[in-house]
Amino acid sequence: MTRDTISLTTLARFGFVGLSSVRAQLDELARETGIAIEQALPAFSVAADPDTALASAIALVRRAPEEVARYLRDPESARRVLRVIGASDGIAEFFLRQPEQLDALSAPVTRLPSAAELRTDLLASVGAVDGFADVVEEAAWTALRLRYRRRLVQLASFDLEQSDPVDGFDAVAAAISDLAAAALEASLAVARRQSAGTGPGRFPEAEVRATRLAIIGMGKAGARELNYVSDVDVIYVAEGDDTAGVTSGRAVDIATRLAMLTMRGIQDPALEPGLWEVDPNLRPEGKDGALVRTLESHIAYYDRWAKGWEFQALLKARPLAGDEELGERYVNALAPKVWSSASRENFVESVQRMRERVTDNIPDDEVHYQLKLGPGGLRDVEFTVQLLQLVHGQTDDRVRQRATLPALAALAAQGYIGREESAAFSRDYRTLRLMEHRLQLRHLHRTHLMPRDEGDVRVLARATGLATGAVQLLELWNAIKHRVRGLHERLFYRPLLSAVAATSNEDARLTGEAGLTNAQAEARLAAIGFRDPRGALAHIAALTGGVSRRATIQRHLLPVMLQWFADGADPDYGLLTFRRLSEDLGSTHWYLRMLRDSTGAAERLTRVLSGSRFAGELLGRIPESVAWLESEDDLRPRSAELLREETRAILGRHESAENAASALRAARRREVLRLAFSGILGFASIDELAQGLTAITENVIAGVLEAVRASRADQDQYEFAVIGMGRFGGRELGFGSDADVMYVFRSHGDDQEAAHRSALAVVSELNRLTDDNRLPLDLDIGLRPEGKNGTPVRSLESYRAYYQRWSLTWEAQALLRARGVAGDAALLQDFERVADEVRYPSRIEEQAVREVKRIKARVENERLPQGADPKRHLKLGRGSLSDVEWFVQLIQLQHAAAVPALRTTSTLGALAVASDHRFVEPDDAAKLRDAWVFASRARSAMTLWTNKTADVLPSDRVQLDGVARLLEYPPGSASKLEEDYLAVTRRARAVFERAFYGLPERPAPTG
8 A cells, every 4th residue: 555545435444534634634744754654544543533633643743743753653652642642632732732741652551550659650740748849839730730641641541542441441530530639639739838938828837737638539539430531529627736736726727728729739720721620519518618627527517417418429438638547537437427327317319309400400402412410321320329328338338339330239249239230230331431531531621411413423432442433322322321211210219218218227137147136136026016026037037048149138128028017917927928929939030129129019019918818828829920019000900801812812722621721710810819919009999899800700701611612512502601690790799709690591402401401511510610729719509590499500481481470579689780791692682681571670569669678678687697796797787788789779670661771780880870860869879889889898808808708897906907907097997997887887777777668767876
């Protein structure tokens, strides 16, 4: 390749963009240095911006031709120089001001200097001896800044030549931070020299020497995470020496002068420009506070006045320069306050709001370009890590790290966040910091904004080595933002944080390595509500014993979860069931991570387990369903259509009725458990639960029936259908409800007996294949004609004949809630037509009305269990379900023929229509509705609480309180529930006696 063969395409391949001017510039460079163009070109290819590197090289050659040519003639040194000036026109400007400093790149930088090396070097630049510089102010500042920038050039050279700059970011940031600390130390030495002597603003040298001043690094300076150009946040601490006659007040005066001069040496205008801004505004009272305070004054302020964010700011504090021993005393004195700050009221919420305010204050036109402050930016990572540190660091000193990345590693090592999340956060944080680094390096000024110009983005892509072009870098950045924001929102807003922050040390020690004695732990568990503290302690030991990661995470979770269990009605059962569940699922990758990280899953689980034996036992059969607790959508009832789709899929997969029925029973258990979760956690109303339970029952009956029919060779010889009765027909099922049904068939031929035998076989198989000892399903046929003496299944014609000749009023009443639920559609429709003729008579005789009332009175007297309190029986008691349903059904028998809207199987639906038509006064209807809903809710709650079906409101206060909690009463509400139930049913009974029996209104009780 010669000059004449270098085409524009060749120049573009080496990275040049401004091709029209590059050839002339290369000619000038060759002419001034004597370097052949073909020899120089490869060195430009390593530059982030070859065009800038070429322009800067020509400017340098014009400024110092011999000196610059010497470095460009050697291929290796040429690559180093062009790599640096091609990534940083700020450094190129430094070389233009000080071309002799090019020798900083005369040799490769193979390692980063130590903090001690940098401190010694910068102190030497100002001739510091025993803490005092021997160079006058202006010259000292120039010398210090030249030495600083020389070292920065070498750090940049090392940084730019790394094979993996993302992995190497930590070490480079630490070296820049050490360089900044060394600059402050050297500037302080100059300040001491300028402060000692006579005249305005000067003090006797002995007093200056006796004044101890510590410069505390805050933020990124304290954490050794500085960028190329960062503000350096500092706090100043002073101490006098009474033996030398320097009182605290005098020391503060002297130290204030030293602090001001130190900052001036770093940032004030001079022959060599300032380095960066020294920012002391994180000090007590901010800009309005004293620049320098004594240690005692600092402690007093943080004891009395400091806000939560000020403790968060102190998280990274470390001695940066000046008196190291005083600095360490400052850090050690304030550390306990930092690590106890999370226990302040609403601490977590205040940190969350502060992060949101940072985002809200970004100018609208910058939000999407912010690497640091915007959503998915550096602050999302930093705030997340700091909040997790402050919360968990209260009891675990292993996470008390200053720097973000070591803190993130410690949080993952101790199980406070997942290892995958930690790895993703770490890599993305390093990548974002690298991009920020390279942006600041380019012009050596502070910026956190992604460039908007495509060319500038392309330069950044080359400078970082993260992408081949602008488009690829932007795609990478957007993916990182999305990932970081998602992790931030999941971890930063996890509900466990507030709960952990508020957990007492005593509770935390229940599972800690330095825990309480058994007697102390048992006493604590008893105090917070466990009835069997010894058993609870055994469960805790089983969950947290050992050194596995699972045990570690359980040790973090349990202090909070124990309190949540204790807030439930049965904490002992809740903890026992949690142990069983954890033994089943603890080895899965998602279970403990979900409880730790997801929004509300852990608290929801404790509410379910400590509030419902029904759910706890069923959850033990389906442990993987705990995953639903992570999502509100998964906790809502599934639609009937979704259930039917699943049933169709099951029937399509299984050829045998046995296998299909087994899968359908499992689906029923799963969906009933989902509804139990919904009911316990308040995600579904009583009506939604009833509709959901009814749909689930219909679905399993329909699916098993279809599987049974499909397995029989005679299925085409007859039709078969299932009729829902009672609460099932009314779509009013509760937990533990039987499914009242009747069966009907219709023969397609003349052999009625054969069809009847086939229908009986179907009924037998339907009962067998729906039977589930894990979650019983009782298909109750007690409401069929002739009751227990009647045949299990009749033909449609048999039903028609029976109802026309023999049916009693109660059977017509029973048909009011008859509804086809499964089987052949035509048969279902025809049966309902037969039922309509019976249940909606054009006229009902007064004798029949009296018969309904007589039977109701007989039911009250004879069917109520012996010894049962009629005031507490939820089904047959006074003012309870039976009263409301009989009242509504009598209205339907009397008026449904004339009012079609009354032809509904729903009790509450019919009651609403009756109220609209003034068959019952609206106020009376409201009292009846309240009683029916209350009794229905209480009946389901009793099943959920005890895992047994019962109809009598318990008298035992513990049991009654458990039911009350499921009905959303606060703890200790047994008596309140009892009072409310008795009051609502008393009002309903008064309506019933007056409107159903025609009895006069009884006076309200007095006293």
